[in-house]
Amino acid sequence: MSMFCYQCQEAAKGKGCEIKGVCGKSEEVAKLQDLLIYTLKGISEIVVKGKLDVKSFRDVNHEVLNSLFMTITNANFDEAAFEKEIKKMMELRNELRGKLFVEKSSGGFFRKLFGAKNEEADPAVVYNLHDAATFEAGYRESMLKKAASVGVLATENEDVRSLRELIIYGLKGLAAYAHHALNLGREKDEIYSFIYEALAATVNDSLTADQLVALTLKTGEFGVTTMALLDEGNTSRFGNPEITEVNIGVRNNPAILVSGHDLTDLEQLLEQTKGTGVDVYTHSEMLPAHYYPAFKKYDNFVGNYGNAWWKQLEEFEAFNGPILFTTNCIVPPRNEEVRSRIFTTGASGYPGCVHIEADKDGRKDFSQIIKLAKTLKAPKEIETGKIVGGFAHEQVFALADKVVDAVKSGAIRKFFVMAGCDGRMKSRDYYTEFAKKLPKDTVILTAGCAKYKYNKLDLGDIGGIPRVLDAGQCNDSYSLALIALKLKEVFGLADVNELPIAYNIAWYEQKAVIVLLALLHLGVKNIHLGPTLPAFLSPNVAKVLVETFGIAGIGTVDDDIKLFLS
Secondary structure (H helix, E strand, O other): OOOOEOOOOOOHHHOOEOOOOOOOOOHHHHHHHHHHHHHHHHHHHHHHHOOOOHHHOHHHHHHHHHHHHHOOOOOEOOHHHHHHHHHHHHHHHHHHHOOOEEEOOOOOOEEEOOOOOOHHHOHHHHOOOOHHHOOOOOOHHHHHHHHOOOOHHHOOOHHHHHHHHHHHHHHHHHHHHHHHHHHOOOOOHHHHHHHHHHHHHOOOOOOOHHHHHHHHHHHHHHHHHHHHHHHHHHHHHHOOOOOEEEEOOOOOOOEEEEEOOOHHHHHHHHHHHOOOOOEEEEOHHHHHHHHOHHHHHOOOEEEEOOOOHHHHHHHHHHHOOOEEEOOOOOOOOOOHHHHOOEEEEOOOEOOOOEEEOOOOOOOOOOHHHHHHHOOOOOOOOOOOOEEEEOOOHHHHHHOHHHHHHHHHHOOOOEEEEOOEOOOOOHHHHHHHHHHHHOOOOEEEEEOOHHHHHOOOOOOOEEOOEEOEEEOOOHHHHHHHHHHHHHHHHHOOOOOHHHOOEEEEEEOOOHHHHHHHHHHHHOOOOOEEEEOOOOOOOOHHHHHHHHHHHOOEOOOOHHHHHHHHHO
16 A cells, blocks of 8 residues: 555645645655554553553653654655654563553463463453554564555545544654643643544544534644743743734844744754854744744844745745744755755754754753854845834733724724634635725734734724734634634623624645634634645545534635625
8 A cells, every 4th residue: 555645735736645745745754653653552552451540651751752753744845754663662562561461360460472482461452452552563664565455545435544543643742732831840640641642542442423423522632732831931931922013034144044943952952052253143933933032032033034834945945044944834945055054843853954953851962053154145135114013912911902993993893713724735825815905994813824824914003903913823823713702701792603703714734734623612613725725634524623613624715705794
């Protein structure tokens, strides 16, 4: 069986990638990602069936987050990194399996089972463990051979497959946010327990479609829990985001460009570049770092360079200096010169690029990047001016009276939540046109890199309230949910869907999936999702989402605006 992947919005022909990923990943990397997920399912079944206490193996919990994160679209293209991770997770899985005990019938005492010769004492038999918990594949060829039989299409029933993959993709997004929170010293055992529960369920053939639907919504519930944990970690460490003008021009100093999402990596880099004469710029999803008070003390934290992730090919050439990827979204570089300037860390990776590991205390040595920066030219200026952001929940709460008055007076007719992802498909120009054509008495609430479709347009303001309110990164969609719940409370409404808020969300990868599931858990209905509905939704599963939650696709800009405002 060749590769099959349909986890992102760019799935080939709207169905799935079968030869090479549109994202750029090879067939081998796709298969190794499948096998890594399969191994995690085995670990999860051992934890669930053995009723193991997640507090007793934190190293496994942390590595599961990392493994899930590595398989997110555009995060890691390094085949060797996946081989290494699979071996590591198989070893951890086998150690966990060795924790399973059973009472010996004749002696009345407990004996350890792992490695036992007696079939009656074999944990795989006693606990009826799935193949995912027991298979062995110690070298690359055996891994690829095994992977060919355990990928997405191994689940034959289309609807069961759809629900299982929806859950898994939600877990990938959830794990990414939990990983960021962990880097801030925040974690919750209940999140790990749920990840194991949900992954184990995806190899349980006895579960009905209704049970899988319920588990999908529970994934959204834990998505909210995880995003709240990350929000708490970010704001307690870096302060609450505040309204900020961010420079999009350049200075004449050597510089480093930081992409991805992890703020702790950025903090360490800024500390290490103080006084070196090297400037630091953000790219794509790292833009919202400028909104946090803690980062404003760094004189060399200059501004944001470029746009959303998919424009990096030309923008990285123009930047001239080193680029640090803290997470996804990597686009395979088209020339060796740019690749020689790319560094990765955390769950990200690309063959031929230097990967920087953390020490046991989480510290990272970025001296190699700084040294390279000093030898390279300053960034080429590609635009000038400033953009405004920082409208996370606490900042908007501070403006609540002003916002409420504007709604009551009719100055603001409606809010449009246009959070999510940007992407390279021409059809995504819809979101730029949509923003331009919205009536001037409407306000856009945004988070994630979807903002780059309209955050540099001059859309004006309403009584001093900008018409584009940027809450931050994709995980800061949580802020938008809190804002909606606060407005519901202020207006004394019984249902969040009674608010003058419409949801027109762009999606691309798995973090957008967990945001969508989180919104569904919070009771938000009638979300429009584009530019296309996910390829992993079977017709029957899509029908359930439409009938239960009012999920819909997008049409033409004019028709959709008319629909939203009717």
